[in-house]
Amino acid sequence: MTRLADLVEQLPDGRVLTDPDVAASYSRDQTFLVPGKPLGVVAAETRDDVVTTMRWATEHRVPVVPRGAGTGLAGGATAVDGCVMLSLARMTAVRELSPADEIAVVEPGVITADLDRAAREHGLMYAPDPSSYEISTIGGNLATNAGGLRCVKYGVTRDSTLGLEVVLADGRVLRTGRRTMKGVTGYDLTGLFVGSEGTLGVITSATLRLRRAPAVPPATVAAEFPSLRAAGDAVAAIIASGCQPSLLELMDRNTLKAIDDWKNIGLEPGVQAMLIGQAEGSLPGNAEAMARLCEQNGASFVAVSTSPEETEELIGIRRLAYNAKERLGACLVEDVCVPRSALPDMISAVEAAAVRHDTLICTVAHAGDGNLHPVFVFDRGLPEPPPNVWAAADEVFRAALALGGTLTGEHGVGVLKRRWLDLESGPLVDEVQRGIKQVFDPLGILNPGKAI
Amino acid sequence: MTRLADLVEQLPDGRVLTDPDVAASYSRDQTFLVPGKPLGVVAAETRDDVVTTMRWATEHRVPVVPRGAGTGLAGGATAVDGCVMLSLARMTAVRELSPADEIAVVEPGVITADLDRAAREHGLMYAPDPSSYEISTIGGNLATNAGGLRCVKYGVTRDSTLGLEVVLADGRVLRTGRRTMKGVTGYDLTGLFVGSEGTLGVITSATLRLRRAPAVPPATVAAEFPSLRAAGDAVAAIIASGCQPSLLELMDRNTLKAIDDWKNIGLEPGVQAMLIGQAEGSLPGNAEAMARLCEQNGASFVAVSTSPEETEELIGIRRLAYNAKERLGACLVEDVCVPRSALPDMISAVEAAAVRHDTLICTVAHAGDGNLHPVFVFDRGLPEPPPNVWAAADEVFRAALALGGTLTGEHGVGVLKRRWLDLESGPLVDEVQRGIKQVFDPLGILNPGKAI
Numbered sequence: 001m002t003r004l005a006d007l008v009e010q011l012p013d014g015r016v017l018t019d020p021d022v023a024a025s026y027s028r029d030q031t032f033l034v035p036g037k038p039l040g041v042v043a044a045e046t047r048d049d050v051v052t053t054m055r056w057a058t059e060h061r062v063p064v065v066p067r068g069a070g071t072g073l074a075g076g077a078t079a080v081d082g083c084v085m086l087s088l089a090r091m092t093a094v095r096e097l098s099p100a101d102e103i104a105v106v107e108p109g110v111i112t113a114d115l116d117r118a119a120r121e122h123g124l125m126y127a128p129d130p131s132s133y134e135i136s137t138i139g140g141n142l143a144t145n146a147g148g149l150r151c152v153k154y155g156v157t158r159d160s161t162l163g164l165e166v167v168l169a170d171g172r173v174l175r176t177g178r179r180t181m182k183g184v185t186g187y188d189l190t191g192l193f194v195g196s197e198g199t200l201g202v203i204t205s206a207t208l209r210l211r212r213a214p215a216v217p218p219a220t221v222a223a224e225f226p227s228l229r230a231a232g233d234a235v236a237a238i239i240a241s242g243c244q245p246s247l248l249e250l251m252d253r254n255t256l257k258a259i260d261d262w263k264n265i266g267l268e269p270g271v272q273a274m275l276i277g278q279a280e281g282s283l284p285g286n287a288e289a290m291a292r293l294c295e296q297n298g299a300s301f302v303a304v305s306t307s308p309e310e311t312e313e314l315i316g317i318r319r320l321a322y323n324a325k326e327r328l329g330a331c332l333v334e335d336v337c338v339p340r341s342a343l344p345d346m347i348s349a350v351e352a353a354a355v356r357h358d359t360l361i362c363t364v365a366h367a368g369d370g371n372l373h374p375v376f377v378f379d380r381g382l383p384e385p386p387p388n389v390w391a392a393a394d395e396v397f398r399a400a401l402a403l404g405g406t407l408t409g410e411h412g413v414g415v416l417k418r419r420w421l422d423l424e425s426g427p428l429v430d431e432v433q434r435g436i437k438q439v440f441d442p443l444g445i446l447n448p449g450k451a452i
Numbered sequence: 453m454t455r456l457a458d459l460v461e462q463l464p465d466g467r468v469l470t471d472p473d474v475a476a477s478y479s480r481d482q483t484f485l486v487p488g489k490p491l492g493v494v495a496a497e498t499r500d501d502v503v504t505t506m507r508w509a510t511e512h513r514v515p516v517v518p519r520g521a522g523t524g525l526a527g528g529a530t531a532v533d534g535c536v537m538l539s540l541a542r543m544t545a546v547r548e549l550s551p552a553d554e555i556a557v558v559e560p561g562v563i564t565a566d567l568d569r570a571a572r573e574h575g576l577m578y579a580p581d582p583s584s585y586e587i588s589t590i591g592g593n594l595a596t597n598a599g600g601l602r603c604v605k606y607g608v609t610r611d612s613t614l615g616l617e618v619v620l621a622d623g624r625v626l627r628t629g630r631r632t633m634k635g636v637t638g639y640d641l642t643g644l645f646v647g648s649e650g651t652l653g654v655i656t657s658a659t660l661r662l663r664r665a666p667a668v669p670p671a672t673v674a675a676e677f678p679s680l681r682a683a684g685d686a687v688a689a690i691i692a693s694g695c696q697p698s699l700l701e702l703m704d705r706n707t708l709k710a711i712d713d714w715k716n717i718g719l720e721p722g723v724q725a726m727l728i729g730q731a732e733g734s735l736p737g738n739a740e741a742m743a744r745l746c747e748q749n750g751a752s753f754v755a756v757s758t759s760p761e762e763t764e765e766l767i768g769i770r771r772l773a774y775n776a777k778e779r780l781g782a783c784l785v786e787d788v789c790v791p792r793s794a795l796p797d798m799i800s801a802v803e804a805a806a807v808r809h810d811t812l813i814c815t816v817a818h819a820g821d822g823n824l825h826p827v828f829v830f831d832r833g834l835p836e837p838p839p840n841v842w843a844a845a846d847e848v849f850r851a852a853l854a855l856g857g858t859l860t861g862e863h864g865v866g867v868l869k870r871r872w873l874d875l876e877s878g879p880l881v882d883e884v885q886r887g888i889k890q891v892f893d894p895l896g897i898l899n900p901g902k903a904i
Contacts, residue, residue, distance in 0.1 A: 181792065195639070212696055
C-alpha cells in the first residue's frame, strides 16, 4: 500500500483528491511561481480530518502545505514536491456569532466578506478587508495576517483575533487565547500563529473580534493629482493633520490606465494619481479637511460625497486594481510598508526604479498605513520575472528598508521575499525563529521552505 | 573574588547595589508575597549594562529578575533566592517622538504617564493607562501587557507596541518588529515578548504607537445604583447598545466606602455601586444614551458632564481605589476577565463568594472590557491570605473560567496565579510554552518560576 493509500483509508470518502489535474489546481497561489508536484490533496471538512492528516504526515514524514482559497501573493501556499496540499476551504461554518460579546467563532474556510455580511445583520462588522475579501478565506487571512483597506483605522487580522484552535504537526489539538477582550495568561501563542503562514500548525477554528459598524455611511473624498509625488505629499499632510481617515487609498496612473482600459472609468489625460479617502460618519468634518489638504497639495480635481452609491463605485474601482493589472501580463507584487512620513520618498524611489530598469510598475497603496503595492508587470510567456524586473524589485525593497520600512506589510514572506529576509531581520532573528519552528514542528513537515 | 564582585568590576561605578536593606527594597512588588534574598541589585543605566549583566549571569548561572517600578500585583518581579534584581528604572530616555509617524522610541524606565504627557504636547497620546500609570514604567507595562481605563477603546499595551530591542539571556541583542504601522516579516516576536513577564528577555527599548488625542474633552456619565448587579446589567446594556464608550468603570460599595473613609466623597447610604462612563467628543450623543441605559437599569442617580474639572475629579476617585483599599489591610488582587455579557453573572459570583467565605471583597472593574478586580482584604499581620480568602479567591477564579473567562486580564500570572494555570491552559499549552522558554533561555536564568 502506498503511503497516500493509507491516508485515503483513514479519511472519509471523497476527502483525498488524487487526480493530477485536480491536484495541480490546488498547488499554486496567485503568483507566477511554478509549484512542486504534490502527492495529492486533502479537502478537509472537519477538525478530525486535519488531525488524521497530520498524524499520518508525521508518521510518514510527508510535508503538508495548508491552503485556503489560493489568493496569496507571495507563494506561501505553493506546493513542494511530494507534499500533501491540505485545503481548509470546505470548513465554512460560522459556529457562533455573539452580538452581545461582539465575537464570532468560525472555521478557516469561511470567506472573509461572508463573515462581514453576517456580522452586519447585527450592526457589527468584521473589520479586516484585504482587496481579495470576496474570494479569500479567514484561514488564509490568519496565515498572512492580512490587512486591507479598513485597517488604517481598525488594524490588521491579528488585531481582530482573540483565540485559535490549532492542529499541531503531530496531530495534537492546541487551544490558544480566549473569548474575552483582554487576557494575559501565558505567552501570546495566538499572535504567534497569526502571520506564521502555516509553518507552525493548522488553524481549524478562530475566535474573532467584531466591531460596531459605523452608524451612518462614511463621507468619501476623491482627488486627482498631476503627479504621484503630489498625492504622496497630500497623504503625509492628511496623516500629520490628525484627520484620522478610516480609509486612504492611492492609485498611480499606470493602475488607473489599466482599470480605464478594462472598465472605461473616463480617465483624463493629465491625471497621474488618484487618492480616495474616507472619514466615518461621526467625523464628517474630516472629509472636508482631507479635501482641503488635497487642494493645498496640488490636486487638480477634488470631490466629497456622502452618497453610498458613489462611495461604492469609488471603492469598487480601487478593488478592481489587481485584476486590471493581471490583464497586462504576469505580475510580481510587492508589499513594502514605510513610516507614513516617508511615503512621498518611497513613491519617488518606485518611480526611479521603474525608469532606471525600464520596467512597468503599477502602484496602489494603502496610503494611510504607508503600505505600497508596486506591481511589476512582465511578459506572461516568461517562466519568471526577467533580470530587469528583479533588479527593480530589489531596488524598491532596499529603498523601503533604508526609509525605516519593511519588506511586507500584509502579504507575507512566502517564497518570494525570502531572498531579502536577511536584509531586514538578520541572523539572530532567523536563529530565534528557527528555534520556535523546532518547538512546533520538529520534523519540519509544515509548509517547509516558507516564511522564515 | 565572589561572583558578584566580578560583576561589580565589569560595570561602571554605582550600578551594583549590595546593601542588604537597599536590595530588600528592590525585591518585592505590591503583593504580600515574601520575596527571596537577592545577591544584589543592578541599576542599569544603558543597554550595555544589561548586556554585561546577562553575559555575567549566563557565565555564572545566576537567576536575573528584571524589574521596573515594582508596582506589579501578581508577584512577577519578586526576588528569588540568590538572584540579581535587574532594575531598568534609571533608563528613562524618550529617544524619539515623531508626530508625523505617530510613534515614540523609549527606554523601559520611562514612567507611563510621562510619555503620555510628552505625546500630548503634539496632540497625541500614549493610550495604555493602567491605574498605576503615574508610578509604573513602560517596561513593567510591556512585561505584563498592561491595560487600563482607556483600553476599552484603544486596546492594551501590546496593541501599542510596534517593535522592541531585547537583551537575550546570553547577552545578545535582538531587534524585533518595526517602525511601520503594519508588517508581517517573520513571526510576531514583538507580541511574544509583551506579556512574557521578563522570562524571555530584557526589554531595553520599545517603539510604541501613539494615537491622536481626542480633539474635545469627553462627556462623562456618573451613575449610582442600589445594587451591584443592577450596575452590571447597565454595563451589559451599554455594550449591547453599541454606545462604544471610551471608558467604563465600575466600583462596588466596599470600594466606594474605602475611598469615602479616606477622602470623604459624600457617599450616600443606599448606594451599592457607581459607574463612570465616557464617550469621546466626536460621539457626544453616546454619553446621553449611556445615561438613559443607566436609568433604565435602575440607577438612583445619573449625571452627565462635559466639564473637564468634574471629569478629572470623577476619574481621580476611580484612580484612588487601589490605595484606598490598601488602607484596609493586606490585599490579594484578582484580575479576572469574562465575556462582557457575562459581567452581571460574574459580579453575582463575587458577591456569593464573599458571603460564603466571610471575606471582605472590594471590587472595581474595567467594566467595558469585562475585566474585574476583586480585591480580597485580610489582616496585615498575617504572612499570607488565610484559608477562607484563598477559598473565596479559588471560587472566583473558577467562576470566571466557567463563564468563558480568563484568570488575568492585564496584571499577569506572576507567582500568585500559577496554581490555577492548569485550569485555564492545560498541559499542551504548558508544554509549548516551556519549549518557547527553552529557545530563549536554555539555562532558565530569566525570572525563574514566574508566568508559565
